[in-house]
Amino acid sequence: xxxxxxxxxxxxxxxxxxxxGTSDGEPRKxxxxxxxxxxxxxxxxxxxxxxxxxxxLQKEERATSRCQxxxxxxxxxxxxxxxxxxxxxxxxxxTRYILKQKEGELKLxxxxxxxxxxVYKDKLYEARAALKLKEEEVKLFxxxxxxxxxxxxxxCKQCEQNExxxxxxxxxxxxxxxxxxxxxxxxxxxxxxxxxxQLSVVRSALRQKEENLKSFKDRMAADxxxxxxxxxxENMSNPVSQTRLKKMYDKxxxxxxxxxxxxxxxxxxxxxxxxxxxxxxxQEAAKQMEKRKEQINEVFGLTQDNKxxxxxxxxEYRQLTVQNLQLALYHSGREHNQISLPQYDGQYPxxxxxxFRSLVSECYxxxxxxALNHPPLIPDWQNHVPxxxxxxxxxxxxTTVGLI
Numbered sequence: 001x002x003x004x005x006x007x008x009x010x011x012x013x014x015x016x017x018x019x020x021g022t023s024d025g026e027p028r029k030x031x032x033x034x035x036x037x038x039x040x041x042x043x044x045x046x047x048x049x050x051x052x053x054x055x056x057l058q059k060e061e062r063a064t065s066r067c068q069x070x071x072x073x074x075x076x077x078x079x080x081x082x083x084x085x086x087x088x089x090x091x092x093x094x095t096r097y098i099l100k101q102k103e104g105e106l107k108l109x110x111x112x113x114x115x116x117x118x119v120y121k122d123k124l125y126e127a128r129a130a131l132k133l134k135e136e137e138v139k140l141f142x143x144x145x146x147x148x149x150x151x152x153x154x155x156c157k158q159c160e161q162n163e164x165x166x167x168x169x170x171x172x173x174x175x176x177x178x179x180x181x182x183x184x185x186x187x188x189x190x191x192x193x194x195x196x197x198q199l200s201v202v203r204s205a206l207r208q209k210e211e212n213l214k215s216f217k218d219r220m221a222a223d224x225x226x227x228x229x230x231x232x233x234e235n236m237s238n239p240v241s242q243t244r245l246k247k248m249y250d251k252x253x254x255x256x257x258x259x260x261x262x263x264x265x266x267x268x269x270x271x272x273x274x275x276x277x278x279x280x281x282x283q284e285a286a287k288q289m290e291k292r293k294e295q296i297n298e299v300f301g302l303t304q305d306n307k308x309x310x311x312x313x314x315x316e317y318r319q320l321t322v323q324n325l326q327l328a329l330y331h332s333g334r335e336h337n338q339i340s341l342p343q344y345d346g347q348y349p350x351x352x353x354x355x356f357r358s359l360v361s362e363c364y365x366x367x368x369x370x371a372l373n374h375p376p377l378i379p380d381w382q383n384h385v386p387x388x389x390x391x392x393x394x395x396x397x398x399t400t401v402g403l404i
Contacts, residue, residue: 088213106195113188120181240330253394260359275393285367326372376401
């Protein structure tokens, strides 16, 4: 058991609670009394020794409480940052996966362009081979023409014209294939340039997202630390948050009370008496928790007599102490609440009394948790109208103390 828990149970014991380690049938062991010291000097020094021992004990307990709270805050902060880090890492991985897909498409396109270029080169090679073949035919034709030059002058002129036309057609064909090859090369360069530009844009966006993620982590870390220290924001994982307290009140009003109401009706119970008892224990819980908060204020030096300005950290740690007290009461359970019902003892069967006592104990514990909330909450008894059913004793709403 930590020092803070021992101090809570020692300083903030619930009303009519039995001391730890005792039961109804076991008397408490008497503590041995130490013999009084002799002499007047020892009587004068005893109060000083006790006061210094009490102050040192309080300092140790405060230090222990601060260390434990800091460890819990750090653990919660790390878990939250780990979740955010995992979320944005997943987003970055998705972006990288898309980037890899685009790079794969670019590689595939380059491969296809290389294949097209290879095809056009093959065709150009075939055209050049055909051109060489035709040149050889022309040479052979010239040779034959020289042999028959004397006898076929008229026919030679026609052959020269045909040769000229054929060479022009071959030149046009070669020019056409070169132009197509250049067009293929230009289109490949344009596509490659386009995908490089898109890749640069994606990389720039990824870099910007990483910078935004880092900035968001820094802001969230500062905001999370501030909200944990001040308690100004509602933590949904807190079992005693304001939303959870309202749900607990609705469960008590809509699920548990109808069962107890039927038992009381079956045994001729009074709705006015039941309402008075439940309202009394809600108010008693608020009074007891107000005393506890006054004791905490005295420990932190936040009394009305202290007119000196208080450091902000002192107020934050005071609020954390109240929240820890609220959590301690929540986890301690209602079995520590000793509820006395003199209006019902002996007038109703014992099982009916036990059922109603269990409900009143739940009301008392919920009243303690609501009183320790920031701001404190209580059922709105003043504005409650029962309506046609006199057993409708629970108010529909709960409100803050300042609004009553």
